[in-house]
Amino acid sequence: MHHTWHRDRYAIMSSSISSADIYRGFVNQLRYPEDYINKIVHGDCIDVMKALPSGCVDLVVTSPPYNLKNSTGNGMKNGRGGKWSNAALIKGYSHHDDCMPHEDYVAWQRTCLTEMFRLLSDDGAIFYNHKWRVQNGLLQDRSDIVKDFPVRQIIIWRRKGGINFNPGYFLPTYEVIYLIAKTKFRLVPKANAYGDVWEFGQEMHNPHPAPFPVELIERIVGSTDAQTVLDPFVGSGTTALASLNLGRNFIGIDVSDHYCNMAVARLMGHDLSRLSDESKPKQNTLFNVDIESEP
Numbered sequence: 001m002h003h004t005w006h007r008d009r010y011a012i013m014s015s016s017i018s019s020a021d022i023y024r025g026f027v028n029q030l031r032y033p034e035d036y037i038n039k040i041v042h043g044d045c046i047d048v049m050k051a052l053p054s055g056c057v058d059l060v061v062t063s064p065p066y067n068l069k070n071s072t073g074n075g076m077k078n079g080r081g082g083k084w085s086n087a088a089l090i091k092g093y094s095h096h097d098d099c100m101p102h103e104d105y106v107a108w109q110r111t112c113l114t115e116m117f118r119l120l121s122d123d124g125a126i127f128y129n130h131k132w133r134v135q136n137g138l139l140q141d142r143s144d145i146v147k148d149f150p151v152r153q154i155i156i157w158r159r160k161g162g163i164n165f166n167p168g169y170f171l172p173t174y175e176v177i178y179l180i181a182k183t184k185f186r187l188v189p190k191a192n193a194y195g196d197v198w199e200f201g202q203e204m205h206n207p208h209p210a211p212f213p214v215e216l217i218e219r220i221v222g223s224t225d226a227q228t229v230l231d232p233f234v235g236s237g238t239t240a241l242a243s244l245n246l247g248r249n250f251i252g253i254d255v256s257d258h259y260c261n262m263a264v265a266r267l268m269g270h271d272l273s274r275l276s277d278e279s280k281p282k283q284n285t286l287f288n289v290d291i292e293s294e295p
C-alpha cells in the first residue's frame, strides 16, 4: 500500500511508507477520520486530541512521561539509573524533559485524561500506566491525577529484571495500570481470568527509553472488543503495533518526530488490508478475537 503525500497541506512528508504516515505541523488542517485512523500523528497530544470528535475511540492504552526527573535522589539523580530499570531514561525523552513541578505535572495529566475520556465511546475504557513512588517521604500514588475519574480497577504489571544500585531499597519490580472505564465497558469472555497481577518482561531490543512490551498491550487490547485504540503518548508505536497485530485500528500521537519515525519504521510492512475501511471505522464484524487461556 502506498500513500500519497499531501505536501501542499502538511508541513513535511517523508518518502514512501506503507502502513502509517506522520503528519507534522498543523493539526487543525487534518481531517477526521482519514488523517488520523491508522496514522502516527506528530504533535502535542492535547492539541491533537482536542481536534478529534467525542466518542471516536473505544480504548485508550497509554503510558505518559512519569515526571521522573523531578526527583530527590530516590529516582534518577544518582546518574546511574539507580533503581529505575531502564537507565536510558536518565537521558530523558528526545522532546520532553520529564521534569515539571509536581502540581503542574498533575494538572497536565488530568487535562490529558479529560481529553482521553471525552474521546471514548459509551462502552470504552482507558488503561493508564503509571508508577507509584515515594518522594521526600510522601507517597505519590497518583491519586491526585486520577481523582474523580471512574477508576474501576488497578492492575499490577510485574516486570522482571532490572539492576538495583541502591542498597537502601529493594529492587522495584512493578508498575500500575489504572483501568478507568465508562459504565458500559465490559471485557470479552474469559479475559477476566487473567487476574489483576500480570507478569511481562521488559522490552529489551527497543531503542526508545521507556517502551511497553508488545505482549502487554496485546493482553489489554485483546481483552476488549475495541475497534479503534488511541495512544496519545505512543512513543515507539507499541500500542499501534499491538492493535494492528489484533486487527484493530489505531491512532498514535507523539510530540517527538524522532519517536514518530521510530513508530512508523516498526509499522512498515504491516498489512492494513485486514482493517476496516478508514471511512467506516465503526464497522462491527471484523474484530472478534479469541482470547487464549493462560498456560
Ligand SMILES: C[S@@+](CC[C@H](N)C(=O)[O-])C[C@H]1O[C@@H](n2cnc3c(N)ncnc32)[C@H](O)[C@@H]1O
Pocket (backbone or CB within 6 Å): 043, 044, 045, 046, 062, 063, 064, 065, 066, 093, 094, 095, 096, 208, 210, 211, 212, 213, 232, 233, 234, 235, 236, 237, 238, 239, 253, 254, 255, 256, 259
Ligand atoms: C513512556 S513514553 C511512551 C512509550 C510507549 N509506550 C512505547 O511503547 O514506546 C512517553 C512518550 O510521551 C511522549 N510525550 C511527551 N510529552 C508529550 C506530549 N505533550 N504530547 C505527546 N507526546 C508526548 C514522549 O516523547 C514519549 O515518547
